Amino acid sequence: MATTQEPKEIAQASGSVIKQMSINNHEQVVFCNDNETGLKAIIAIHNTVLGPALGGTRMWAYNNEAEALNDVLRLSRGMTYKAAISGLNLGGGKAVIIGDSKKIKSEPLMRRFGKFVNSLGGKYITAEDVGIGTKDMEYVKMETNHVTGIPESMGGSGDPSPVTAYGVYMGMKASAKFAYGSDSLEGKKIFVQGIGNVGENLVKYLVNEGAKVTIFDIHEEKLIECAKNTGAIVFKGNDVYEADMDIYAPCALGATVNSDSIAKLKCSIIAGAANNQLEDELVHGNMLLEKGIVWAPDFLINAGGLINVYSELHGYNREVAMSNAQKIYDLTSSILRTAQDESITTIVAAKNIAEKRIAEIGKIKLSF
Numbered sequence: 005m006a007t008t009q010e011p012k013e014i015a016q017a018s019g020s021v022i023k024q025m026s027i028n029n030h031e032q033v034v035f036c037n038d039n040e041t042g043l044k045a046i047i048a049i050h051n052t053v054l055g056p057a058l059g060g061t062r063m064w065a066y067n068n069e070a071e072a073l074n075d076v077l078r079l080s081r082g083m084t085y086k087a088a089i090s091g092l093n094l095g096g097g098k099a100v101i102i103g104d105s106k107k108i109k110s111e112p113l114m115r116r117f118g119k120f121v122n123s124l125g126g127k128y129i130t131a132e133d134v135g136i137g138t139k140d141m142e143y144v145k146m147e148t149n150h151v152t153g154i155p156e157s158m159g160g161s162g163d164p165s166p167v168t169a170y171g172v173y174m175g176m177k178a179s180a181k182f183a184y185g186s187d188s189l190e191g192k193k194i195f196v197q198g199i200g201n202v203g204e205n206l207v208k209y210l211v212n213e214g215a216k217v218t219i220f221d222i223h224e225e226k227l228i229e230c231a232k233n234t235g236a237i238v239f240k241g242n243d244v245y246e247a248d249m250d251i252y253a254p255c256a257l258g259a260t261v262n263s264d265s266i267a268k269l270k271c272s273i274i275a276g277a278a279n280n281q282l283e284d285e286l287v288h289g290n291m292l293l294e295k296g297i298v299w300a301p302d303f304l305i306n307a308g309g310l311i312n313v314y315s316e317l318h319g320y321n322r323e324v325a326m327s328n329a330q331k332i333y334d335l336t337s338s339i340l341r342t343a344q345d346e347s348i349t350t351i352v353a354a355k356n357i358a359e360k361r362i363a364e365i366g367k368i369k370l371s372f
């Protein structure tokens with residue numbers, strides 16, 4: 005029997021969530037729970053003006069629910085910008101599953117999550133993110149068609165990470181051209197933080213081009229394996245941000261570009277795969293501008309994975325996906341130039357383009 009206390013608590017909780025949603029105008033947030041499988045997930049849909057909200061599912065051992073909610077709200081908003089700036093007819097969404105993927109991830113849990121995705125009727129389409137692989141998407145696919153990034157053996161596009169890494173590489177080269185006058189990365193000291201699915205693929209491109217690559221990851225085994233496979237140097241110091249580097253490539257989690265790290269960084273370029281690299285877009289965007297560090301907007305240069313899964317929705321072709329990811333080079337060049345010409349931060353320059361597209365399409369839709 006419900007106590008009189010319950011409705012009040014629920015009202016308070018939902019009140020604060022809706023308040024958080026209203027800050028960046030999120031459309032919908034869905035909380036998912038299943039005691040049998042241990043599934044605790046949040047799906048956030050930020051904006052569907054351009055199309056269904058597509059964004060990966062992240063599995064992470066968040067310290068608490070507030071942290072998970074904050075992450076999914078930030079990530080889903082980033083997806084709106086990523087799709088818009090890449091010219092894709094997609095909205096922005098993201099999901100997080102709370103828990104350690106190595107401990108609680110299972111087929112029943114992923115299939116239960118798939119049922120929740122299905123219940124949204126295509127308004128949200130999922131894919132992989134940190135802690136989630138193509139095998140997991142296979143389980144999700146058993147319960148819903150609103151999933152991308154499924155294995156090639158099932159007619160999908162497989163792991164999007166190699167295409168993401170290629171796009172980051174293109175964005176980094178365009179940033180080098182802007183900062184140094186040449187896009188060659190040969191001899192450049194590049195620090196890759198996070199040697200996961202994207203990081204390791206990026207390291208391969210960089211080493212192939214003759215860059216001096218240093219790597220760091222909290223998983224020591226992975227780090228040693230990557231160094232062995234690629235010839236990159238393992239970072240041995242105490243503080244990543246004090247390392248000697250020309251280019252910093254954050255490829256782990258977000259918010260690593262903050263007041264503390266910016267004060268220490270001696271690089272001239274930041275270009276990496278991690279989402280939401282700037283802890284605070286305004287404050288840290290401006291700090292980078294003042295310090296003369298070129299920051300390649302994350303949602304622009306890491307869009308290769310989204311470009312890849314988008315093409316899965318329209319009949320997958322890896323060559324087309326790679327060629328579309330290559331366009332990140334020209335777009336990055338254009339945004340860096342605009343930011344310089346208008347004396348604005350690169351994040352503002354990039355967001356302006358994305359917001360303009362959403363506003364224009366929004367007007368067309370409203371006129372029907």
Ligand code: NAD
Binds near residue numbers: 198200203258278
């Ligand atoms: P992943 O889980 O395969 O790799 C992340 C790696 O970062 C792991 O090896 C982990 O051990 C490491 N890591 C975590 N915290 C760290 C820390 N403090 N210092 C050093 N290493 C740390 O994930 P991924 O798919 O390679 O994605 C990496 C980043 O790129 C994420 O922010 C993700 O959201 C973003 N991204 C990925 C894709 C994609 O296609 N996979 C697309 C766009 C953006």
